[in-house]
Amino acid sequence: MKRLKSEKAPDIDVTRAVAELKARKNALENKIEELIPKENKIDRSKLEDLLKRRFFYDQSFAIYGGVNGLYDYGPMGCAMKANLLNEWRKFFILEEQMLEIDCSMLTPSPVLVASGHVARFSDFMVKDVKSGECFRADHLIEAHLEKMLQDKKLNAEKRNEIESYLRLVDNMSASDMQEVISKYNMKSPITNNDLTEPVAFNLMFATSIGPTGTIKGFLRPETAQGMFVNFKRLLEFNQGKLPFAAAQIGNSFRNEISPRSGLLRVR
Amino acid sequence: MSEIEHFVDPSDKTHPKFTNVENVEVVLYSAENQVSGQSAQTVKIGDAVRSVS
Numbered sequence: 001m002k003r004l005k006s007e008k009a010p011d012i013d014v015t016r017a018v019a020e021l022k023a024r025k026n027a028l029e030n031k032i033e034e035l036i037p038k039e040n041k042i043d044r045s046k047l048e049d050l051l052k053r054r055f056f057y058d059q060s061f062a063i064y065g066g067v068n069g070l071y072d073y074g075p076m077g078c079a080m081k082a083n084l085l086n087e088w089r090k091f092f093i094l095e096e097q098m099l100e101i102d103c104s105m106l107t108p109s110p111v112l113v114a115s116g117h118v119a120r121f122s123d124f125m126v127k128d129v130k131s132g133e134c135f136r137a138d139h140l141i142e143a144h145l146e147k148m149l150q151d152k153k154l155n156a157e158k159r160n161e162i163e164s165y166l167r168l169v170d171n172m173s174a175s176d177m178q179e180v181i182s183k184y185n186m187k188s189p190i191t192n193n194d195l196t197e198p199v200a201f202n203l204m205f206a207t208s209i210g211p212t213g214t215i216k217g218f219l220r221p222e223t224a225q226g227m228f229v230n231f232k233r234l235l236e237f238n239q240g241k242l243p244f245a246a247a248q249i250g251n252s253f254r255n256e257i258s259p260r261s262g263l264l265r266v267r
Numbered sequence: 268m269s270e271i272e273h274f275v276d277p278s279d280k281t282h283p284k285f286t287n288v289e290n291v292e293v294v295l296y297s298a299e300n301q302v303s304g305q306s307a308q309t310v311k312i313g314d315a316v317r318s319v320s
Contacts, residue, residue: 074294098271167304224316227272235274249269 005255011229056080057263067257069267072214085249098245099234103226105251109216117204119222122222124174124198125257128188136257137186137198138169144171144186174198203254217252280316289313 052058055074057067073081093100113120124137145166149159165180172180177198180186188195209215220226227234227246238244259265289312296307 085269092269092271164304167306171302197307223270224272225268227270230284231274242279243274243282245271245273252268 018133029195051077066266069096069256069265071263071266086127088249093247096245098238098247100247100249101226101234102250103113103230103248104224105220105253106207106217107220108209108223109218110205112221115225117218118202122200122202124172124259125175125201126165126195126198129194129196130172131188131191131193131214133188133190135195136170137181139258140186140189140195141169141170141172141177141180142166143182144184148184172201201257203256205253205255221254222252223248223250285316 054076056077057071057073059072060070060072061067065229088143089100091236092098109118125139126140127134138163145162148154148162154162169180174197181195181198187193188193204221205219207217207219209217226248230246234244234246235242256267257264259267292309292311294307295310295315299305300307303316
């Protein structure tokens with residue numbers, strides 16, 4: 001090309017050479033594209049669809065309309081779960097010689113009063129004033145603040161303010177949260193209606209044990225209580241030696257305000 | 268869920284396998300930092316244990 005131009009060759013030669021150059025450039029680009037591996041993105045909705053079709057897991061009671069946050073594992077899901085738990089056992093329990101126990105899921109009320117769950121195992125909930133739909137207040141606030149941070153026109157002072165609120169959300173009381181909600185004028189993410197003030201909602205499932213209904217209890221919200229309550233026996237089992245670790249694998253029950261993310265937040 | 272509870276004698280916190288992990292750096296978020304709104308910090312396990320006892 002340069003040679004042609006420097007020789008001031010007739011125009012038609014130059015154009016022909018330009019066309020040739022362009023064609024070669026194209027061919028080169030195509031070749032490069034072929035050789036670079038295509039970006040492997042996993043299509044989440046397709047994956048979820050596959051898992052349901054092959055019954056790895058599915059929503060419980062689907063033929064009755066299903067309940068949000070309750071899932072059944074199918075044969076493949078069970079096999080995968082069993083393998084996962086096996087690895088967990090090998091890695092933690094066998095490797096570190098932990099003491100595994102398996103305790104009752106029904107817990108009498110006094111145990112959970114002592115552990116502080118009855119008083120404090122709650123999330124704050126806000127309701128849509130018109131539709132009555134419930135939202136978890138801290139998640140709503142976090143989502144709203146993060147969305148505001150996306151605004152590129154935010155000045156540094158406001159940005160710092162929002163970021164510090166974001167870090168403090170976990171520790172906020174109901175009145176703190178109400179302050180943030182009204183300060184940034186947060187509304188229902190679905191209908192954009194007003195929200196009620198945050199109220200505490202205890203996440204445990206209550207029940208009564210026994211025929212007379214006098215023994216009040218809860219379904220355990222976490223598996224830790226069984227390990228604490230059995231500490232003395234475990235210490236004896238371990239010949240009175242500390243330190244040791246106890247482990248428990250089992251189900252626990254939380255009456256979530258709004259189950260999300262498939263198997264990551266269930267009831 | 269699977270949970271583990273470790274029980275430690277507060278007067279004797281030695282552990283035979285500690286030297287294996289002493290120099291591993293982990294991200295830790297202390298209760299102090301959580302309440303005061305600061306972020307998590309990357310610390311070596313050995314330093315973290317020494318700073319508490």
